Amino acid sequence: MSGVVQGFTVIFILIGVGYVLGRTQTLGPDAHQTLSRLVFFVFTPALLLHSLSTTDVAQIFSTTLLIAGGSAFAVGAVYFVLARTVLRREVPEAVIGALSSSYVNSANLGIPIAIFVLKDATFVAPLLLFQIVIYSPIALTMLDLTALRSGAGRITLRDTVIAPVTNPIVIGGIVGLVISLTGVTLPHAVEEPIGMLGDASVPGALLAFGLSLTGVSVLRKGESPRRDVALASVMKMVVQPILVFALAYFLFDERGHALFAQVVIAALPTAQNVLVYATRYQRGVVLARDSALVTTLVSIPVIGVIAALLA
Structure with missing residues (x-):
């Protein structure tokens, strides 16, 4: 539990700094929008490029990739269907x-969390790769085609093909993966600034999240889509960990620390990157913000219960 507390303390401190900056208007009234765009267009692509280009991809392609990636995609697909058919969302x-x-x-x-609780950061790498190379491109392409082009008429085949390769986050991930697969070594003078920009992605996203909380009430009636937030939070903090446990235990016959690690990773909260995406496309911003905050708070006791049962 001490590792869980350390991991979450880092998160809450940075979110708190962002909230204070927003309350004091230190960075101006448009700070959240500006910082979110900076994270989306510069910091996150640099992080993905640097992380993947310096990672041995051979270590990532494992059962963890199948379990973590498959469960994430399955849960997201179920939510999407429910949102379209039951909640009637666009x-x-x-x-x-x-x-x-x-x-x-x-x-x-x-x-x-992987360092403090699981004692091995490589447990996170397969899921990170899946979200970068597969999940994000699919989601961002759908947003490109439906949010940015909502008034442009019929979606063409050219739109579908071009959308992924013009998104900076997707480009960063693909370039980093290609560099890793080909074994190319970037010159230090090139790799160093990319790494420096990438290092700003995590704190930038957390600061932007804190800025987004300024002057708002989370789950406010009439503003927050409470049913959407509740559905997303339950699926993230309950359904996904249970699904991962079932896949790892029954299908891949994992036990002990490996099983514990799989379930802990699944019980991590919604990434602040989702809010960055929502802000970029100006769709579902409140949903992303409230879901991230709720799941972050709920994940603390959830991971504690998982540690008590499986650690």
């Missing part, structure tokens, strides 16, 4: 909700 809001229900905070919280 595609962009359904996509943001699907990400809120399944997109794990694998970087800014997953890595500290």
